[in-house]
Every structure is written in C-alpha cells, then in structure tokens.
Amino acid sequence: MHRIIPAFLVVFGFLQAQQISVSGVVTTVASGEPLIGVNIVVQGSSQGTTTDIEGFYSIDNVASDAVLAFSFIGYETAEVNVEGRSTIDVALGIDVLMASEELIVTGYKTERKVDLTGAVSVVELEPVANATKSSPLEALQGRIPGVYIEQSGRASGEVANLLVRGLNTLGNNSPLFVIDGVPTTSPEVFSSLDINTIGSVQVLKDASAASIYGARAANGVIIVTTKSGEAGRVKVSYTSKTSSSNYNRRPVPMTAEERGAAMWQASLNDGTDPVAHAAIYTYDWNGDYDNPVLNKVNITEWVSGDASSDMRAQKNPGTNWQNETYRTGQMTDNTVTISGGNENSQALLGLGYLKSQAVMRYQDFEKMTLRLNSTHKVSNGLLTVGQNLTIASTSEVPEPTDLGGSNMDRLAQTMQATLPVYTESGDWAGPLGAGYSDRNSPVHMLYIHRNNRDNRRKIFGNLFAEISPIQNLRVKSSFGLDYTNSHDWWVEEAYQTGFLGRATNSLDELNADRINWTFSNTATYDLKFGDSRASVLLGTEAIKERYHYQRGYKENFVLNDDYDYILNMSAGTGLQTVQGTTTGFQLLSYFGKVNYSFANRYLASATLRYDGSSRFGPDNAWGAFPAFTVGWRINNEPFFNVDAVSNLKLRIGYGRVGNQEIGNEARFGLYKPNYSAMGDLRSPEWTAVWLGQGTAYDLNGVNTGTLPSGFSKEQTGNAALKWETTDEVNVGVDFGFNNETIFGSFDYFTRETKDILIKPPSPAAAGEGAERWENGATIENAGFELALGLRGDAGPVSYNVMAIISQAKDKITYLPDAVVKAYAGNVEQT
Numbered sequence: 001m002h003r004i005i006p007a008f009l010v011v012f013g014f015l016q017a018q019q020i021s022v023s024g025v026v027t028t029v030a031s032g033e034p035l036i037g038v039n040i041v042v043q044g045s046s047q048g049t050t051t052d053i054e055g056f057y058s059i060d061n062v063a064s065d066a067v068l069a070f071s072f073i074g075y076e077t078a079e080v081n082v083e084g085r086s087t088i089d090v091a092l093g094i095d096v097l098m099a100s101e102e103l104i105v106t107g108y109k110t111e112r113k114v115d116l117t118g119a120v121s122v123v124e125l126e127p128v129a130n131a132t133k134s135s136p137l138e139a140l141q142g143r144i145p146g147v148y149i150e151q152s153g154r155a156s157g158e159v160a161n162l163l164v165r166g167l168n169t170l171g172n173n174s175p176l177f178v179i180d181g182v183p184t185t186s187p188e189v190f191s192s193l194d195i196n197t198i199g200s201v202q203v204l205k206d207a208s209a210a211s212i213y214g215a216r217a218a219n220g221v222i223i224v225t226t227k228s229g230e231a232g233r234v235k236v237s238y239t240s241k242t243s244s245s246n247y248n249r250r251p252v253p254m255t256a257e258e259r260g261a262a263m264w265q266a267s268l269n270d271g272t273d274p275v276a277h278a279a280i281y282t283y284d285w286n287g288d289y290d291n292p293v294l295n296k297v298n299i300t301e302w303v304s305g306d307a308s309s310d311m312r313a314q315k316n317p318g319t320n321w322q323n324e325t326y327r328t329g330q331m332t333d334n335t336v337t338i339s340g341g342n343e344n345s346q347a348l349l350g351l352g353y354l355k356s357q358a359v360m361r362y363q364d365f366e367k368m369t370l371r372l373n374s375t376h377k378v379s380n381g382l383l384t385v386g387q388n389l390t391i392a393s394t395s396e397v398p399e400p401t402d403l404g405g406s407n408m409d410r411l412a413q414t415m416q417a418t419l420p421v422y423t424e425s426g427d428w429a430g431p432l433g434a435g436y437s438d439r440n441s442p443v444h445m446l447y448i449h450r451n452n453r454d455n456r457r458k459i460f461g462n463l464f465a466e467i468s469p470i471q472n473l474r475v476k477s478s479f480g481l482d483y484t485n486s487h488d489w490w491v492e493e494a495y496q497t498g499f500l501g502r503a504t505n506s507l508d509e510l511n512a513d514r515i516n517w518t519f520s521n522t523a524t525y526d527l528k529f530g531d532s533r534a535s536v537l538l539g540t541e542a543i544k545e546r547y548h549y550q551r552g553y554k555e556n557f558v559l560n561d562d563y564d565y566i567l568n569m570s571a572g573t574g575l576q577t578v579q580g581t582t583t584g585f586q587l588l589s590y591f592g593k594v595n596y597s598f599a600n601r602y603l604a605s606a607t608l609r610y611d612g613s614s615r616f617g618p619d620n621a622w623g624a625f626p627a628f629t630v631g632w633r634i635n636n637e638p639f640f641n642v643d644a645v646s647n648l649k650l651r652i653g654y655g656r657v658g659n660q661e662i663g664n665e666a667r668f669g670l671y672k673p674n675y676s677a678m679g680d681l682r683s684p685e686w687t688a689v690w691l692g693q694g695t696a697y698d699l700n701g702v703n704t705g706t707l708p709s710g711f712s713k714e715q716t717g718n719a720a721l722k723w724e725t726t727d728e729v730n731v732g733v734d735f736g737f738n739n740e741t742i743f744g745s746f747d748y749f750t751r752e753t754k755d756i757l758i759k760p761p762s763p764a765a766a767g768e769g770a771e772r773w774e775n776g777a778t779i780e781n782a783g784f785e786l787a788l789g790l791r792g793d794a795g796p797v798s799y800n801v802m803a804i805i806s807q808a809k810d811k812i813t814y815l816p817d818a819v820v821k822a823y824a825g826n827v828e829q830t
Contacts, residue, residue, distance in 0.1 A: 018063070018064045018084075019061045019062065019063060019064070020062055020063075020064050020082075020084065020086055021058065021059065021060045021061070021062065021086060022058070022059050022062045022068070022082060022085070022086055022087070022088055023056070023057060023058035023059070023086070023087060023088075024056070024057060024087050024088040024089045024090065025051075025054070025055045025056050025057075025089050025090075026038045026040075026051050026055045026057065026070060026072075026089075026090050026091075026092060027055055027089070027090075027091050027092075028075075028091065028092060028093075029091045029092065029093040030093075032091070033055075034051070034053075034054050034055025034056075035051060035055050035072055035075075035092060036051060036052065036053055036055065036231045036232070036343055037050050037051060037072070037231060037343055038050060038051040038055070038057070038070055038071070038072045038092070039069075039070070039071045039072065039381055040057050040059065040068055040069070040070055041068070041069045041071075041381075041471055042059065042062060042063075042066050042067075042068060042069075043066065043067040043068070043069050043079070043471065044066075044067075046382055046469060046470075047059065047061075047062075047380065048380045048381050048382060049380040049381060050343050050344065050377060050380070050381045051343055052342060052343040053231055053232060053342060053343060059380075062082060063082070064082060064083070064084040065081070065082065065083070065084075066081075066082045067079055067080065067081055067082070068080050068082060068088065069471060070090050070092060071471075072092060073103070075092040075093065076092060076093050078090050078092055104116060104120060104122060104202055105200065105202055105223050105225055106118075106120065106202070106204065106209065106212070106223070107178075107204070107209075107210075107212035107213060107221070107223070107593075108181070108212065108520070108522050108524075108537060108539055108591075108593075109522070109524055109535070109537055109593075111535075111595065114600075114633065114647070114649070115595065115597055115603055115631075116209075116631075116651075117208070117603050117604070117605050117629035117630060117631035117651045117652075117653055118204065118205075118206055118208045118209025118210075118605075118627075118629055118651070118653050118655075118730070119146075119204075119205040119206035119208075119209055119651075119653070119730050119732055119747050119749070119785075120202055120203065120204055120205070120209050121144045121145055121146070121147070121202065121203040121205060121787075122200075122201075122202050123140065123143055123144060123200075123201040123202070123203070124143070124800060124802070125198065125199075125200065125201065133195065133331075135191040135195075136190055136191060136193055136195045136198060137149060137162065137187060137190055137191050138151060138191075139195060140201070142804070143802070143804075144203050144804075145745070145747075145785035145786070145787045145804045145805075145806050146164060146165045146203075146205055146747075146783070146785040146806045146808070147162075147163070147164050147203060147205075147220075148161070148162070148163040148164075148166075149161075149162055150162075161173075162174055162175065162187060163219075164203065164205055164219055164220030164222075165205055165206075165220065165749065165751070165781065165783060165785075165808050166781055166783060166808030166809070166810050167779070167781070167808075167810045168218055168219050168659075168726060168751065168753055168779065168781060168810075169218065169219070169659060169724060169753055169756050169757070169779065170756050170757075170758050170777055170779070170812075171659075171661060171662065171756070171757055171758065172185075172219075172659075172661040173219050174187060174219060174661075175203075175219045175220040175221060175222050176210075176213055176216045176217055176219070176220070176221045176222070177189060177190050177221075177222050177223075177224065178213070178221060178222070178223045178224065179193070179224045179225075179226070179390075179460065180224070180225060180226055180373075180388035180461065180462060181388075181462055181464070181478050181480065181520065182388075182460065182461065182462050182478075182480030182481075182482060182518055183213065183216065183480075183518060183543070184460070184482045184516065185216060185661065186482070186484070188456065188458075188484070189458065189460055189482060189484075190222070190224060192367065192369065192390070192392035192394060192456070192458050192460075193224070193226070193369065193371075193390060193392070194335055194350060194352035194354075194369040194371060195333075196239050196333075196335040196337065196350070196352065197226050197227050197335070197337065197348075197350040197352070197369075197371045198224060198225075198226055198227070199225045199226050199227040199228070200223075200224070200225045201222065201223070201224050201225075202222075202223045203220060203221070203222050203223075204217070204220060204221040204222075204223065205220050205747075205785075206653060206655060206728050206730035206747070206749055207627060207653075207654070207655030207656060207657045207726060207727065207728035207730075207751070208605075208607075208627040208628065208629045208653030208654060208655035208728070208730060209221075209627075209629075209653070209655070210655070210657055211607045211609060211625050211626065211627035211655040211656060211657050212591055212593055212607050212609060212627075213609070213657075214589060214591065214609030214610075214611045214623070214625040214657060214658055215587060215589070215609075215611035215613060215623065215625070215657075215658045215659075215660050215723075216658075216659075216660065216661075217625075217657040217658075218657045218658060218659035218724065218725075218726045218753070219659070226371060226373060226388060226390075227337075227339075227348055227350075227373070228339075228346060228348050228373045228374075228375065229339040229340055229341045229346035229347040229348040229373065229374065229375075230339060230340070230341065230346055231340075231341050231342055231343055231346055232340060232341070233340060234338065234339070234340035235337075235338070235339050235340055236336070236337070236338050237336070237337045238334075238335070238336050238337075239333075239334070239335045239337075240332070240333070240334045240335075241331075241332070241333045241334075242330070242331065242332045242333070243330075243331050244328055244329060244330055244331075245328070245329040245330075245331070245359055246326075246328055246329070246359060247322075247326045247359045250322055250326070250413075251322075251413055253320060253321065253322055253413065253417065254417065255318050255417055256299055256313075256314075256315075256318030256416075256417040256418045257297045257299070257318075259416060259417060259418075260277070260280070260281040260283075260297035260299065261294060261297055263277045263281060264277070264281070264283050264285070264294055264297070268289060268292055271289070277435060279300070279304045279305060279433055279434040279435045280299065280300055280303075280304070280313065280416075280418055280434075280435040280436075281297055281298065281299060281300070282298040282300070283296070283297060283298065284296040284297075284298065299313055299314045299318075299418055300313055300314065300418075301313065301314045303418070303419065303420075303429075303431075303432050303433065303436075303498075304432050304433025304434060304435065304436070305433075306432065306433060309423070309432050309433075309498070310423040310424045310425055310427070311419070311420055311423050311424070311429045311432065311498075312420060312424060313418040313419070313420070314418075315420055318417030318418055319415070319417050319418075319419060319420055319421060320417070321411070321412045321413075321415040321417070321442065321443075322412045322413065324412075324421055324442075324443050325360060325361060325408060325411075325412035325442045325443060325446070326359050326360055326361070326412070327357075327359060327360075327361050328359070329356070329357055329358050329359040330356070330357045331354070331355070331356040331357070332354070332355050332356075333352070333353075333354045334352065334353050334354075335350060335351070335352040335353075336350070336351045336352075337349070337350045337351075338350075343377075344376060344377045344378075344381075345374070345375070345376045345377070346374065346375055347372070347373065347374035347375075348371070348372070348373045348374070349370075349371070349372055350369070350370070350371035350372075351369070351370055351371075352367070352368070352369040352370075352371075353367070353368050353369075354366070354367040354368075354369075355367075360399070360408060360409075360446065361443065361446050361447075362397060362446045362447060362449075362450040363396075363397050363399060363446070364396070364397050365394070365395070365396045365397070366394065366395045366396075367392065367393070367394045368392065368393045368394075369390065369391070369392045369393075370389075370390070370391040370392075371389070371390050372387070372388075372389045373386070373387070373388045373389070374386050374387060381468070382467060382468060382469075383465065383466070383467050384465070384466045384467075385463075385464070385465045385466075386463075386464055387461060387462065387463045387464070388461045388462055388464075389459075389460075389461035390458070390459070390460045390461055391458070391459055392456070392457075392458040392460075393455075393456070393457050393458075394455070394456045394458075395453055395454070395455050395456075396453070396454045396455075397449070397450060397451075397452060397453065397454075398449075398452055398453075398454045398488075398490070400445050400446065400449040400452070401445075402439055402440035402442075402445050403438070403440055403500060403502070404438060404439055404440075406439055406440075408442045408445065408446060411439055411440065411441070411442035411445070412442050414437075414439070415439065415441065415442065416435075416436065416437075419431060419436065419441070421441060421443050421444075427497075428441065428444045428447075428495070428497045429441065429497060429498065430444070430496075430497025430498030430499070430500050431497075431498045431499060431500060432498035432499055433499075436498070438499075438500060440497070440500055441497065444495075444497060448493045448495065448561075449490075449491075451491065451563045452489060452490050452491060453487075453488065453489055454486070454488045455486070455487045455488065456484060456485070456486055457484070457485040457487075458483065458484050458485075459481060459483040460481065460482050460483070461480070461481060462478050462479060462480035462481065462518075463478070463479050464476060464477065464478040464479070465477050472525060472526045472527055473523070473524070473525045474523070474524045474525075475521075475522070475523045475524075476520075476521070476522050476523075476524075477519075477520070477521050478518075478519075478520045478521075479517075479518070479519055480517070480518035480519075480520070481515070481516070481517060481518075482514075482515070482516040482518070483513070483514070483515045483516070484513070484514045484515075485511075485512070485513050486510065486511070486512040486513075486514075486549075487509075487510070487511050488509070488510045489507065489508065489509045489510075489567060490507075490508045490509075491505070491506070491507055491508075491563060491566050491567075492505060492506045492508075493505050493560050493561055494560050504555045504556055504574060505555070505556070505557050505560050505566070506553065506554065506555040506556075506557075506572075506574075507552075507553070507554050507557070507566050507567065507569055507572065508551070508552075508553045509551070509552050509553075509567075509569060510549060510550070510551045511549065511550055511551075512547070512548065512549030512550075513546075513547070513548050513549070514545070514546070514547045515545070515546050515547075516543065516544070516545040516546075517542075517543065517544045517545075518541065518542070518543050519541065519542045519543075520539065520540070520541045521539060521540050521541075522537060522538065522539035523537070523538050523539070524536070524537050531598055531599040531600075532596070532597070532598050532599075533595075533596070533597045533598075534594070534595065534596045534597075535593075535594070535595040535596075536592075536593075536594050537591075537592060537593040537594075538591075538592045539590075539591050539592070540588075540589065540590050540591075541587075541588075541589040541591070542586075542587070542588050542589075543586065543587040543588075543589075544584070544585075544586045544587075545584050545585055545586075546582070546583075546584040547582070547583050547584060548580070548581070548582040548583075549580055549581060550578070550579075550580035551578070551579050551580060552569055552576070552577070552578045553575075553576065553577045553578075554569050554572035554574065554575070554576040555572055555574030555575045555576070556572055556573045556574025556575075557571055557572050557573075558571070558573075559571075583663075583664045583665065584664060585613065585614045585615050585664045586613075586614040587611060587612070587613050587614070587660075588611070588612045589609060589610065589611045589612070590609070590610045591607070591608065591609040591610070592607070592608055592609075593605065593606070593607045593608075594606050594607075599636070600633060600636050601632065601633050601636045601637060602630075602631075602632060602633075603629075603630065603631035603632070603633070604629070604630050604631075605627075605628070605629045605630075606626075606627070606628050606629075607626065607627040607628075607655070608624065608625070608626050608627075609624070609625045609626075610622065610623070610624050610625075611623050611625065611658060611660075613660045613723075614664075615660050615662060615663075615664060615666060615667065615721075616660070616667060616721055616722060616723065617667055617719040617720070617721065619719075619720075620720070620721060620722035620723065623658045623722075623723040623725070624656075625655075625656045625657055625658055625725075626655070626656055627653065627654065627655030627656065628653065628654055628655075629651065629652065629653035629654075629655075630651075630652055630653075631649055631650065631651045631652075632649065632650045633647075633648070633649045634648045634649065634650065635647055635648040635649075644737050644738060645735070645736070645737060646736045646737060646738065646739050646740055647734060647735060647736030647740065647743070648733070648734075648735050648736075649733065649734040649735075650732075650733055651730070651731070651732040651733070651734070652729075652730070652731050652732075653729070653730045654727070654728070654729050654730075655727075655728055655730075656725055656726065656727050656728075657725070657726050657728075658723045658724065658725055658726075659723070659724040659725075659726070659753075659757065660723065660724075661757075662721075662757050662773060663773075665715075666718075666721060666757070666759075666773040667717060667718055667719055667721045667773070668715070668717045669713070669715060669716055669717035669769075670713070670714040670715040670717075670769075671711040671712065671713055671714060671769075672711060672712065672714055673710070673711055673712075712768060712769065713768050713769025714769050715769060715771055715772060715773075716769060716770055716771065716772035717772065718772045718773050718774065720775075721757070721773055721774075721775065722755060722775055723755065724753065724754070724755050724756050724757045724775070725753070725754055725755060726751060726752070726753040726754075727751070727752050727754075728749060728750070728751040728752075729749065729750050729751075730747055730748070730749045731747070731748050731749075732745060732746060732747035732748070733745065733746050740791070741790065741791060741792050742788075742789070742790055743788075743789045743791070744786070744787045744788040744789055745785075745786075745787050746784070746785070746786050746787075747784065747785045748782075748783075748784045749781075749782065749783060749784070750780070750781070750782045751780070751781040751782070752778065752779070752780050752781070753778065753779045753780075753781070754778050755775035755778075756775065756776060756777040756778065756779060757773060757774075757775060757776075758773070758774055758776045758777055758819065759771060759772065759773045759774070760774065760776065760818075760819045763821070774816070774818060774819060776815065776816050776818070776819040777812055777814060777815050777816075777819065778812070778813050778814035779810055779811065779812055779813065780810070780811050780813050781808060781809070781810045781811075782808070782809055783806065783807045783808030783809060784806065784807055785804075785805075785806040786804070786805045786806070787802060787803070787804050788802070788803045789801065789802040789803070790802075
C-alpha cells in the first residue's frame with residue numbers, strides 16, 4: 001500500500017499540469033447570434049482573449065482543470081469548468097438587472113441609470129443631432145430641465161449665458177464641461193465639436209452628483225462622450241443639412257411720418273413750439289395748444305435742409321433700418337464619418353465643415369473639424385489603449401460697435417427713418433445738423449468691419465491606457481490636452497459720414513495661446529455577492545494651465561481699405577503700442593467614490609474629493625468636498641404590485657462642491673506700468689502725461705522721446721482668500737408608466753453658497769489700487785424641476801415628446817460690511 005500511493009500522486013500531478021488549447025463560439029441565449037468583444041479570462045491568471053466578429057475565440061496553454069470566465073456588458077457572467085475539453089461553446093443570457101438599462105457616464109466611470117441617486121439629466125440626442133444649429137450648445141436649448149441657455153445671436157451659435165439651476169455665485173456661473181474624460185471650463189470647446197459626432201450628453205445638476213469633480217463643479221457638470229468605432233464592416237456615412245433663419249420678432253420701427261408726429265406731440269406735451277424740429281419736420285396744424293389738430297407732417301427734402309449734404313431725407317416712407325441691417329440667414333453643415341474595426345481595434349474618423357451667415361449682414365462664421373477616436377486591445381484584452389482627438393478651426397466676423405459704443409441691434413432699432421443709407425452720389429450717409437443723434441449707420445459699421453476676424457484653432461483630446469490585472473479591476477491613466485490659439489484682428493477705417501468720422505485708421509491685433517494639461521489616474525473595482533453589488537473608485541488628477549498673449553496696436557496706414565496691406569503692422573507710420581502677459585494655475589486632486597445596491601431596491605453612494613489650488617495661499621489651498629446619497633426603487637419591492645408602474649424611485653442627496661474661478665493673481669498685490677491714458681491701449685503715452693494719468697514721466701522736461709516709467713498699484717493682495725463652497729440638498733423621484741411609455745422626474749433642491757469670491761470697488765478715500773478680492777457674500781438658492789415625457793409608435797411613425805418646467809430663485813442673504821461700504825451711497829452719514 002505504501003508503494004501505490006506515491007505512484008498515484010505522480011499520475012495526479014501530471015494530469016493537473018496538462019496544458020491544452022480551448023476554442024469555441026459565444027452567442028446570445030435569446031437569438032443565437034454571435035457576440036463580438038466578449039472578454040474571456042482564465043480565472044486566477046492574467047491570461048485571456050476576446051471574441052471576434054463571428055463570436056469565435058481561442059486560448060492556448062490552458063490548464064485542463066481551469067475555469068473560464070465569460071463577461072460582456074449587459075449580460076450575465078458565465079463561469080465554465082474546462083474539464084479537459086478543447087471546444088467550449090457558451091450562450092450568454094441577458095443580465096436581468098441590466099436589461100434595457102442605460103449606462104450613464106457620471107464622472108470617471110459609467111453607472112446604470114436605474115442606480116443613479118443624484119440629479120442627472122440624460123439628453124435625448126436624436127433631435128439634437130438633427131438640429132440645424134452652428135453649435136451643440138445652441139441645439140441643447142430647452143431640452144434639459146433646470147438648464148438655461150441664452151443665445152447671443154452670433155453666427156457661431158455662441159451662447160451669451162449658460163446656467164444650471166440658476167445663479168449660484170456673483171462671479172463666473174459657467175458649468176464645467178468634461179469631454180471624453182478631459183475637463184474644461186470653456187464652453188467654446190464644446191461649441192467647437194461637430195454636433196454629428198457626439199455620442200452622449202449628461203448633466204450632473206446637484207452637488208451630490210457633481211462632487212466627484214469637487215473644485216470646479218459648483219455650477220454643475222456637463223459630461224460629453226463622442227462617438228467611437230464599432231467592430232464590423234467599415235461604415236461610411238455622409239450627412240448634409242441646410243437651414244435658413246429670419247429675425248421675425250423684431251420691433252416695428254416708426255416711419256418718418258410717424259416719428260415726426262411723435263415729435264410734434266412731444267413738443268405740445270412740453271408746451272413748446274413744434275418749430276423746434278424744423279430742421280427735419282414742418283407741421284400743418286391748427287396752432288391751438290388746447291385742442292391741437294395735426295393735418296400733415298412735412299419732411300424736409302434734404303437732411304437738415306442742406307442740399308450740399310447730398311443726402312435726401314424725403315424717401316417716403318423713409319429708411320427701414322432693420323430691413324437694411326438684417327437679412328435671411330443661411331447655414332450649411334456637412335459631415336463625413338468613417339468607422340469600423342475588428343474584435344481588437346475600432347476607430348472612427350469624422351470630418352465636418354459648417355458655414356453660417358447670420359441674420360445680421362456680413363456676420364459670417366466658418367467651422368472645420370476633424371475627429372479621430374480609436375481603441376485597441378492588446379495582450380488578449382489585458383490592456384486597452386486609445387485616444388480621442390478633436391482638431392477644430394473656426395473663423396467669425398465679430399459684431400462691431402459704433403463710435404458711441406452702441407451695438408448694431410440698438411442702432412437698427414433707433415436710427416431715424418429720415419436718414420438714408422447712402423448719399424445721392426452713392427457714398428455712405430450719416431447724421432448731419434440739428435435733430436440727429438451722434439450714432440453711426442449700422443449698415444456702414446457692419447460693412448467697414450466685414451473683414452475683421454476672431455480666429456480660433458483648437459486641439460482637444462486625450463491618450464489613455466486601461467489595464468485589467470484581475471477580474472473586475474480596471475486601472476486607467478489618461479493624459480488630456482486642451483489647447484486654444486486665438487488670432488484676432490480689428491481694423492478701424494478712417495471715414496467721414498455727416499458730422500461723424502474717424503481721422504486715422506488703425507490695426508489692433510491679438511495672438512494668444514492657452515494650454516491645459518490634465519493627468520488622471522483611476523482604479524475601479526466592481527464586485528457582486530449575493531443580492532449585493534458594489535463599486536469602488538479611487539483616483540488622482542493633476543491639472544496645469546498656462547495662458548500667454550501678446551497684443552499690438554498701430555495707426556496711420558496709407559491705404560485705408562486694403563486689408564492685406566493693413567494686416568502688415570509694420571506698414572503703419574503712426575502711434576504704436578504693445579502689451580502682453582503670461583499667467584497660469586495648477587490644481588491637484590485626490591478623490592474616491594463608493595456605490596452600493598442591494599436586491600436592486602436599496603441604493604447608496606458616498607463621494608469625497610480633496611482639491612488643492614494654486615489660486616489660494618498655502619494656508620487655504622486645500623478643500624474637501626463630500627457627498628452622500630440614498631435611493632429606493634419602490635417598484636421592485638415584493639409588496640408593490642402595480643403593473644402599470646414600471647419605474648418608481650425616490651432619491652435623497654447631500655453634497656458640497658467648490659469654486660476657484662477667480663484670476664490666477666487674485667491673492668497677490670499687483671503693480672504695473674501704464675504708458676497710456678486710463679490704461680487704454682489706443683491712447684498715446686504723451687496724452688497720459690498731459691492728463692496727469694499713467695506712470696510715464698517727463699523727468700527731463702524735454703516734452704519728447706521715450707518716457708521712463710514707474711508702476712501704479714492695481715490691486716491689494718489678500719493671502720486669506722479661501723474656497724467658495726456650495727452645500728446642496730436634493731430630493732427627487734423618477735417615475736415611469738406602461739413600460740416607460742410615460743416617464744419623467746421631479747426634483748426639489750435647496751442650495752447655499754458661502755464665502756463667495758468677489759472683488760468689490762473701493763472708496764476713493766482708500767487710495768489707488770485698494771480693490772482686492774474678498775470672500776464676501778452668501779447666496780441661497782431653491783427651486784424645482786419637472787420633466788414629463790411620452791414616447792411610442794403610431795404605425796410607422798415613432799414619437800418622443802418631452803415637457804419641461806423648472807424654477808429657481810436666488811437671494812443674497814449676507815454681505816459683509818466691507819463689501820457693503822465699498823459701494824457709493826451705502827455708508828451712513830453722521
């Protein structure tokens with residue numbers, strides 16, 4: 001017996017060490033169709049592979065007694081004993097907890113929509129993609145509860161104001177954008193994307209959902225994921241959209257006669273003689289101030305009665321300045337997308353060209369985009385690498401202002417109808433003599449500024465690598481780049497129209513670079529035990545930004561309207577000034593998040609982020625931002641037997657977020673030289689000396705030459721500046737009826753923002769440069785959001801209708817005395 005046992009052990013050891021090759025096909029239980037990209041891992045090792053287009057897989061050197069784990073998003077994981085078999089076919093069933101559930105990007109990871117406990121809105125992308133808009137932000141208007149988007153009217157689709165749940169601070173209220181995992185505070189980056197390449201958009205509205213982004217999430221977070229390639233045949237798609245637009249709801253202007261009648265009535269109301277308006281109007285009336293009767297308004301033939309002006313005023317019914325200023329806008333948008341790949345590599349290439357002519361004349365916009373996304377699995381799926389890249393170029397004609405600073409909309413609505421656009425000889429007309437205001441013709445202003453440009457060149461994206469050393473553990477590193485080059489020029493032509501004119505032409509040119517690096521590292525571990533699911537996220541993030549600009553100004557170019565000549569700044573012979581600066585900031589963060597769910601009914605989440613910013617002093621550089629949420633899926637309770645209710649979830653959350661959106665030098669005292677009057681780049685240095693302004697001094701009394709300069713105090717430092725913080729409580733309910741045919745959500749929130757960062761004016765008695773940044777206010781904010789949707793099919797027609805109602809009220813509840821007394825009139829007199 002003692003001799004037999006050792007022999008048995010040797011044979012057993014040999015069998016245990018035997019290596020074989022295993023192959024097979026993975027399909028779905030429901031349809032039998034092959035599944036592409038299923039992960040197959042030999043348990044207890046890093047060995048693994050993925051299925052190809054046909055669902056086929058093959059693994060060499062597998063122990064004959066090993067266990068293979070088959071996993072795929074949305075399907076139950078299958079664990080199969082090899083048992084010496086060389087062929088193992090597997091059919092995966094749909095995960096009943098994930099069936100028909102949306103996966104939402106909520107910050108460094110994805111979560112099931114049904115598990116969310118914060119206030120998160122998911123944008124329906126089909127109507128957004130079909131919208132004929134210049135900017136994705138413009139297309140989101142009115143589609144997200146609690147998000148207010150105000151359009152600027154510019155051809156680029158740039159928004160004038162963007163708010164998530166109302167005003168949250170007295171400074172910058174713009175939300176944080178996270179595009180393919182790279183954060184940016186610039187709405188321009190999102191606007192530069194081709195709307196046809198956007199894959200998903202989520203908005204984290206309350207502090208409990210947004211706190212994972214800590215320092216920059218006080219105003220909400222908009223998460224954008226662009227489209228990526230899919231395994232399968234190469235797909236080529238071409239999309240072309242065109243649209244036209246008009247300014248339909250504009251005020252109806254007075255005709256020349258109506259304005260004349262109004263001036264007559266105004267004189268009577270003042271008890272003065274209407275003859276005061278004789279330079280433009282004369283009146284046939286009964287002369288009775290007690291019972292006045294106006295028979296006819298007569299318009300002088302020439303502007304101000306001066307035939308030498310060459311400007312006829314009597315162009316019945318006069319000039320309609322709105323018709324002259326506006327036109328029918330046109331926009332075309334063309335996109336070519338190429339995508340495809342195999343089980344290991346997928347890629348998408350998108351090329352876009354958009355051209356827009358705004359309803360305001362000469363206001364044109366052009367955008368060209370290139371999008372390249374790709375992912376590659378190596379080492380049998382152990383490592384995934386890839387990149388998301390956007391390159392965009394935009395060019396826009398900026399809207400000018402007239403000599404008095406009025407914008408073109410205001411001029412189009414207020415210019416007098418008796419003033420023509422052109423003189424009789426075809427030159428530009430302008431105000432002349434009594435009765436006319438000192439405002440330029442909007443048509444003239446738009447024309448002479450038609451070649452000015454705001455140009456942007458953007459590179460935005462990231463390189464990433466993700467490794468799965470063991471099952472359910474993912475470690476990811478991402479290196480992101482946000483780069484913008486701005487090259488703008490503004491040419492002012494010399495002109496004379498009526499009594500308005502500019503004697504000298506000039507060029508003002510700016511070149512600026514902003515570069516932001518983001519290095520993120522995360523580890524995510526998912527586990528399932530019994531009826532419990534849990535996920536743990538840990539991460540670090542480092543951000544560094546640098547901004548540099550140079551600006552030059554020069555006057556007196558011999559050729560007045562030759563832009564190729566004027567844009568050569570050395571061709572100018574008059575006054576020239578140059579200025580520039582370099583600045584930047586750094587942010588270092590540590591964060592973690594734990595999600596837990598039990599029996600698909602009880603949900604909980606906890607988040608903590610710890611941020612350190614160079615914008616604050618050493619004693620206040622770091623801030624902690626926690627969040628806690630719970631949820632209850634009532635419709636999954638055994639006692640809840642209402643078949644018509646397909647979803648009913650209660651949510652309660654608390655979170656704290658921070659705000660550091662102040663100048664990079666806010667905590668420092670600032671001094672700078674000032675060679676020009678009132679700091680105006682266009683004012684000569686000698687003007688500053690003569691007016692007693694600026695920091696240049698004629699020490700030698702020669703009244704000529706280059707002046708030596710001192711420094712003036714611009715700002716008082718405040719080393720005690722600290723984080724602005726927002727605490728928010730959100731209570732919400734998600735509901736759905738008849739298998740989500742009717743669906744919606746309701747949220748009520750209260751928010752308090754403390755230590756608001758503000759730079760109030762300083763009293764004159766405090767002296768020059770006394771202004772400084774303060775933590776100086778508290779704002780309370782409360783409101784609600786209701787979204788109600790209806791979707792379904794009516795024969796061949798599908799419909800999806802959404803109604804949104806939201807309200808937010810803001811109130812300043814505290815201002816320190818130092819801030820109150822900084823404003824004139826607020827100091828009590830004794």
